Amino acid sequence: MSQSSQPRPTKVTPLSGFPEYLPEQRVVEQHFLDVIRSTFELHGFPSIETRAVEPVERLLGKGGDADKEIYAVSRLAADLEAGGDAELGLHFDLTVPFARYVVEHAGRLSFPFRRHQIQKVWRGERPQEGRFREFTQCDIDVVDVGELAPHFEAEMPLVMAEIFAQLPLPPMVIQVNNRKIPEGFYAGLGIEDVAGTLRVVDKLDKIGPEAVTELLTGQGLRAEQAEQVLRLASIRTEDTSFVERVRALGVEHPVLDEGLAALAAVIDTGMTNAPGALVADLKIARGLDYYTGTVYETQLIGYEEWGSFCSGGRYDSLASDGRTTYPGVGISIGLSRLLALLFAKDLVRATRKTPAAVLVAVIDEDSRPVSVRVATSLRGRGIACEVAPSAAKFGKQIRYAERRGIPFVWFPGAGEGGDQVKDIRSGEQVDAQAGSWQCPAEDLRPRVVRTT
RNA sequence: GUGGGCGUAGCUCAGCUGGUAGAGCAUCGCGUUGUGGUCGCGAGGGUCGCGGGUUCAAGUCCCGUCGCUCACCCCA
CATH class of the missing domain: 3.40.50.800 (Anticodon-binding domain)
Known part of the structure; x- marks a missing residue:
């Protein structure tokens, strides 16, 4: 009777895609964060944090169909009053805000500027195992004015390899490619739709070579073109021998030469400083809309179906203020996905769920x-x-x-x-x-x- | 955004062809006067996602809706 005067508590229901951890899981997350942060710092990456929101216009600027991904942010009252369009959106990665930050603070930063950034990001996609709507990314990037020295592309995966080596993880392998290799190769073959071809090649692991061939010919490639595309995609070496194997395919193009040299340099550095951590894998695509050179992708061996836990690449124009272009290279750990796998498979555990000894x-x-x-x-x-x-x-x-x-x-x-x-x-x-x-x-x- | 599956106690689920809810685990208590884990006994906890319909009667059938989930798409 008197209960009816009490406000009824809102029913608690789970919100898919917004993970929350129990204390024992949080112990694991914080340990990972500690290792990641301290290793970033060991490599001289200072920390920044950017605001959670950016103007929607800026978020949309990177191409693709980003609009589906963006959570709009507005005052509730503003919606009711004006019904106006939201002007702010939650960032869906740390690269876009970083690019904006570089332009905004360029006058007070020292270039080449390196930074690390560990924050939540939000994406409006359908959640699945290892895919969330709110998750944590751990980024490092280096950005310079006008030109960016290529050796930075070799530095990024070394930092990550060091982190993985310290964490209680199954072995991981960082797969590296250079976008210029398929681009030059396809150009040498007379294939015009580079992005479309790469998109299909990217499915190789998932659907197999026959299905990929079918899709490629469906896109208008001749049988011998599709065959060559597959041959290139199947090349994967732990040393620089991929260069000869590409040469053996007989395709020539100046952009291909550039890509081969650049990737060889990255792999070479890796072999010296992080043996076994890197592999040249010529089917890796990643971020078709913006990466221009080296691209990285990382798999946990034995759990390939979970996708990449750490990826990134080079942008020739990470940011631009109209007059100056800022090329950059960066790589990012998808910490939430990594933890999701570890918890789901019970691969790691905290020795206790409280700090108290x-x-x-x-x-x-x-x-x-x-x-x-x-x-x-x-x-x-x-x-x-x-x-x-x-x-x-x-x-x-x-x-x-x-x-x-x-x-x-x-x-x-x-x-x-x-x-x-x-x-x-x-x-x-x-x-x-x-x-x-x-x-x-x-x-x-x-x-x-x-x-x- | 598209398609499939599912929504019953904190968790995992049972509930046959409709007759006003159960188990295991977890939690808490007791097993007599200050040292846990095993074991025994017991207790609390559910508007059966929500709304509507059919029926004397719905967790059970029908419709809608919301949510969760898997796949596709995409993945910054």
């Missing part, structure tokens, strides 16, 4: 200040801990710790001369002093470990 037990509420003092002392030495929420029976306090994975329970005044601490995994309980007890290093904070 110690639960300080409470004897009774009157002695809570004693327990708080213990906690303060432990924290003063960098040992994360919490005080038991209630002076329940010790069994319940231990269970409280156990449920959360807290490895130690501290009992004030339990010993002859003072306190005791119990490792609840082994059951071992020893005398200890809050001012000097050493927490084992591996228990100091939650760790992320591979399960297999």
Whole structure:
């Protein structure tokens, strides 16, 4: 009866494509973020953050059918009042905002300008496994004025290879191509629709060579052209031998030569500095609308069907203010997709779901200040801990710790001369002093470990 | 945007050809006076996505709608 006067709570329903993590998953995410950030910094990439919104006009500027992807942002009241078009949209990547940032702050930046950026992005696409509407990207880019030295194209994947090597992941391989190779090759074959051809070639892994041949001839390619296109696409080498294999196909074009030289330089650098991390794969397409040179794509070996977890490439005109052109090269980790795979397949796990290493037990509420003092002392030495929420029976306090994975329970005044601490995994309980007890290093904070 | 599948407790699901809801797991409590995990007993928790229709009666049939999911498209 009186219930009817209470506002009914809005029903909670899941929102597809907007992932939220449990604390134990967040431990994993934060560890990954820590490794990514520190490695970016180790390579001298300072951090920036851009606003979440850009003018819709700017977001649409990059071609493609971006309009389907963009979430418009406007005041609710503005919609009701004017019904006007939204002028702002949430960014769907970090490259567009970065390009705008470069132009806007060009006068205060030093070029070549390198930066890293770790932020959420939003895309209005249909969510699927590993594809979200809100997700986190971790980008590094280098941008210069007028010209960009090609060696930066070799630097990008080295940074990523270093990150992957530090994370508890199955082996990953960064596949590299240079857009100029297929472009020059196709031009040498007399194929005009480069983008259309690449789009089909990109499906090779998914639908197989026969279906690709069918699609290519359907697009107007002659049988021998389609055959050559497939031959090029099938080339994949861990060293620079791809150059000879392309040459052996007998197609010649100056743009092809440029592409081969550029890719050979990237692979060469990779072989020296990150052996085994890079592979030249001539079917990689990526971002048809804007990449102009090197392109990167990354797969987890054994989980190829999940797609790329880290991709990027070179833009001859990342940004432009009309008079000056800023070429750039960048690469980005799709952290959310990576985590989605790891969680779905249970490949990694956090050793516990709370930062606390110690639960300080409470004897009774009157002695809570004693327990708080213990906690303060432990924290003063960098040992994360919490005080038991209630002076329940010790069994319940231990269970409280156990449920959360807290490895130690501290009992004030339990010993002859003072306190005791119990490792609840082994059951071992020893005398200890809050001012000097050493927490084992591996228990100091939650760790992320591979399960297999 | 297009097409298929599905929407019952926090989670995974059962509920036959319509007769006013169940299991397992999880959570919490108890198993007597301060040391957990096993085990036993018990409890809480559901407008059966929402709206309408057929019927004496709908979780169960019909229509609509919303959501979730898979695939396509695309992927910055």
